[in-house]
Amino acid sequence: MTDLLAFQVAFVAILLLATASDIHSLRIPNLLPALMILLFLAAWVWGFPFRDPIWSHLAHFALALAAGMALFHFRWFGGGDAKLYAAVALWFGLGDAVLLLLLTALTGALVVVVRMLFHIFRALAFDSGPPEHRRRLFERKIPYGIAIAAGGIVTLLQTYPWSPS
Template sequence: MLNLATLPDYTLLQWLVISTFPVFMLAAAASDAASMRIPNWLTGTLALAFPIAAAGTAMPLEALGWHGLVGFAALLVGMGLFATGWIGGGDAKFFAATVLWLGPDQVLAFTLISTVLGGLLTLFLLSFRKLPMPGPLAAQGWIMRLHDPKEGVPYGIALAAGGLIAFAQSGWLAGAA
C-alpha cells in the first residue's frame, strides 16, 4: 500500500518536471505502436519543454549548454541514420529531443539501452509476424500494422523505454529530492 508520508516532498514545479518527460515518452511509444509515426508536434513540444523545465529548476547555464550540445549532436547522428534508411525521421527527432533532456551524463546509457531494446523489439516482431493472426486481433488496425512483414519497426517504443530507464537515473530525479 502507498504510504503518502514516504513520498518525497517535491514542489509542484518538480512534480511537473518529473512527470513531463515520462508522459511524452509514453505518448511517443503509443503513437509509434498505433500508427508507426511519432508526430512532429509531440517531439517539438518535448524539446520546447526542456528549457522551461531547466529554467524552472535553476539548471546551471553550463549544464544547459551541454544538454543543448549533445541534443544537437544526437539530431545530426539521427539524421545521418535516417538518411541511410536505418531509422525513420520521427525516430531521429525523438532521439534528439530525448537526449536533450537526458544530457551528457545519460546519453551513452540511453543509447545503449535503446539499442538493446530495439534489437529485442525487432526480434519479437520478426517472430510475431510469422505467427497466424487470431481473428479478434485481426480487427485491430494497429496490431495488423505491427504484424505486417512489409512494415518497419516502431523504434520509438525502444527509444521511449530507454529514455524512461535513463531518466530514472538522471539528475532530474536526483535534483528534485
C-alpha cells in the same frame, strides 16, 4: 506534487503519447518532439536540477540529431524517431549519452526480435501464401518510438530519482 515530479511526469506522458502514435500509425507527430524540447526549456528556466551544464545538453542534442538524420538518410531510422531521440537526448548531458543510447538500443533489439517472432508465428499459423510473403517478414517497419521511450524513461529514472529532495 513537487516541481521535479511534475516535469518527470510530463516527460513520461509525452513519450507514452509518442509510443502510442508510433505503434498505431508508425508515425511520431512533430508536435511531440517539439513539446519535449519546450518542456526541457521550461524545466531549465524553472530550475530543474540538471546534472550537467546546459552546453552539454545542447551538444548531446546536436550529436543525436545529426546521427538520427544520417540514419534517416540511409532509411535505417524514421524521421520522427530521429527527432524524438534528439529531443529526449536534450534532457541528458553528454555524461549520460552512452546510458541513453545503450538502453534505447537494447530495448530496440528486443522490439525487433518480438516483432519478428510475432510475424513468423503469424505466417506459420495463418499464411499459406507464396514464399514472397515470408521474405517480406524482414522488410517490415519497426515502431522504434517504443525503444526511444523506454530508453528515455529508464535513463530519467537513473539520473533524476523520482523522490522529492
